[in-house]
Amino acid sequence: MLKRRLVTEDDFTWKLPTTTSAEEEVEMLRYVGGVDMSFSKEDPSVACGTLVVLDTQNLQVVYEDYSLVTLDVPYVPGFLAFREAPILLELLQRMKKSDASVFYPQLLMVDGNGILHPRGFGVACHLGVLADLPTIGIGKNLHHVDGLSYSGVRQLLEANENYSKDFITLIGCSGHVWGVAMRSTQGALKPIFVSVGHRVSLDTAIRIVKMTCKYRVPEPIRQADIRSREYLRQRQMGMSE
Numbered sequence: 008m009l010k011r012r013l014v015t016e017d018d019f020t021w022k023l024p025t026t027t028s029a030e031e032e033v034e035m036l037r038y039v040g041g042v043d044m045s046f047s048k049e050d051p052s053v054a055c056g057t058l059v060v061l062d063t064q065n066l067q068v069v070y071e072d073y074s075l076v077t078l079d080v081p082y083v084p085g086f087l088a089f090r091e092a093p094i095l096l097e098l099l100q101r102m103k104k105s106d107a108s109v110f111y112p113q114l115l116m117v118d119g120n121g122i123l124h125p126r127g128f129g130v131a132c133h134l135g136v137l138a139d140l141p142t143i144g145i146g147k148n149l150h151h152v153d154g155l156s157y158s159g160v161r162q163l164l165e166a167n168e169n170y171s172k173d174f175i176t177l178i179g180c181s182g183h184v185w186g187v188a189m190r191s192t193q194g195a196l197k198p199i200f201v202s203v204g205h206r207v208s209l210d211t212a213i214r215i216v217k218m219t220c221k222y223r224v225p226e227p228i229r230q231a232d233i234r235s236r237e238y239l240r241q242r243q244m245g246m247s248e
Contacts, residue, residue: 135205
């Protein structure tokens with residue numbers, strides 16, 4: 008069972024970039040990937056899987072690849088990974104075998120949840136275990152688990168004592184920490200939901216998300232989303248001509 012292989016603590020050899028000069032022999036986190044799936048508005052069974060890799064030194068895209076597919080697996084709430092993970096995994100495997108393997112991501116951000124999930128094992132966990140990569144789940148919507156609700160999170164974000172905080176820790180009724188609701192600007196009420204995917208701790212995930220954010224959504228996910236939608240649009244325009 009995949010879930011048994013899940014690691015929720017830091018398990019990698021690289022170090023996070025710091026403002027101080029790093030020793031050259033220490034491997035630093037430089038290449039962060041982002042994966043996303045976009046779906047056709049005309050035909051929801053047509054989807055585009057996208058992998059982008061960014062250089063953390065300047066947040067520029069150094070690699071991108073796409074896979075246009077027709078899905079035969081129906082969407083079942085809570086089981087997103089069974090539709091998306093195989094497509095995204097294939098993109099990673101293709102990159103690893105290509106001339107661009109030098110840019111292969113040291114860490115992957117996934118447009119979807121990690122352990123912040125009804126089964127505690129969302130698409131970010133699923134893909135992380137399959138690819139054996141450190142992964143972070145970036146959710147735009149909140150799964151209602153363990154007593155957590157969007158209205159409750161919004162109340163926490165609106166509270167005066169939390170106004171200046173970058174993130175709110177999501178603690179369920181059981182006392183379990185599921186992730187954080189993170190906002191890009193002070194007082195913002197539309198957060199993203201960050202959770203552990205695989206082989207990375209929540210503290211490290213928060214640091215990396217902050218490091219790669221220019222807007223509300225971290226840049227690897229934002230670029231994957233933008234490029235995925237544009238690729239799908241262009242391909243569909245080409246097919247209709």
